[in-house]
Amino acid sequence: MKMLIYGLITGILFGFLLQKGRVLRYDKQMGALRLMDMTIVKFMLSAVLVGMVGVYLLKDMGLAKLSIKPTILGAVVLGSLIFGVGWGVLGYCPGTQAGALGEGRWDALWGILGMILGAAIFAEFYPALKATVYTWGNFGKITLPEVLGVSHWVVIPVFVVASLALFWWFEKKGL
Amino acid sequence: MARAEDKGWSPYLAGALTGVVSTLSVWFVGQYFGASTSFVRFAGALEKLFAPERVQSLEYFVKTPPVIDWQWMFVVGILLGSLIASTTSRSFEWKAVPDMWKRRFGPSISKRAFAAFIGGAIAIFGARLADG
Structure with missing residues (x-):
């Protein structure tokens, strides 16, 4: 019960910030995919930068555990290509379409219904996928610092500087 | 039509604050942000209404059972948070x-x-x- 309340409160905060950042709308999502408006990339990358530093600090202090998903090239590459096609047609993400509905863009409702159907279809295909795509290029639960054999405090500053350079370029180009 | 007052916050600021919220969530609740698993749970719950044996027989629904959990409420919260932010700033629009x-x-x-x-x-x- 406590977990459910934490989930609701965290979601409300996230939904509030998504709406304030103006990243929920179809026009913004398509603007990013069409490389015309980088608002969403600015929002996402800012969240990643702060979260990356915050979570690794917590990990170093023994206060949190990382949640690492296995790197399976077949599943990740094929899955992301399929996701991209669907995202381009729908114009909302799985989580943010709930927020789009919250600000009155109720065409998100069709996306939500479609996703419920799509999830049921995926469950039907899962056994066949597990025997095929999920076995292609499985590298297990790896991270970039581990693969490079360096401390994460080497990778993180590089990532931060590269992102700030990208932000600077976006602003220069008016994206 | 875009309205004059419909400006919002800087995406950098809103994004950075999201990073703070996600870090606090990992710290205090041990939960990372996610949404798509909830659609599996919803699909399983609906399918259970007319084909319960099918749901029980599918490995994916066994792995991801149709229950309401932290993430499910998180997705509901996103809707509410957006509703609050948009109605209090006159940017809500059907x-x-x-x-x-x-x-x-x-x-x-x-x-x-x-x-x-x-x-x-x-x-x-x-x-x-x-x-x-």
Whole structure:
């Protein structure tokens, strides 16, 4: 019960910030995919930068555990290509379409219904996928610092500087 | 139509604050942000109504059972948070067809509904496959 309340409160905060950042709308999502408006990339990358530093600090202090998903090239590459096609047609993400509905863009409702159907279809295909795509290029639960054999405090500053350079370029180009 | 007061916050600021919220969530609750698993749970719960044996026999629904959990409430919270932010800033707007869609594909609600439905089904399939 406590977990459910934490989930609701965290979601409300996230939904509030998504709406304030103006990243929920179809026009913004398509603007990013069409490389015309980088608002969403600015929002996402800012969240990643702060979260990356915050979570690794917590990990170093023994206060949190990382949640690492296995790197399976077949599943990740094929899955992301399929996701991209669907995202381009729908114009909302799985989580943010709930927020789009919250600000009155109720065409998100069709996306939500479609996703419920799509999830049921995926469950039907899962056994066949597990025997095929999920076995292609499985590298297990790896991270970039581990693969490079360096401390994460080497990778993180590089990532931060590269992102700030990208932000600077976006602003220069008016994206 | 974009209204004059419909400006919002800097995406850098709203994004950075999101990073703070996500860090606090990992710290105090041990939960990372995610949404697409909730659609599996919802699908399982619906399918259970008319084909309970089918749901029980599918490995994916066993792995991801149809229960309401932290993430499910998180997705509901996103809707509420956006509702609060938009209604208190006069940027809430009932809209059946997005502006950019309308300019390219016209004002038909059913056309948009059809595309969004199919797009949603494809998107979640890919998201689940990539474990995103």
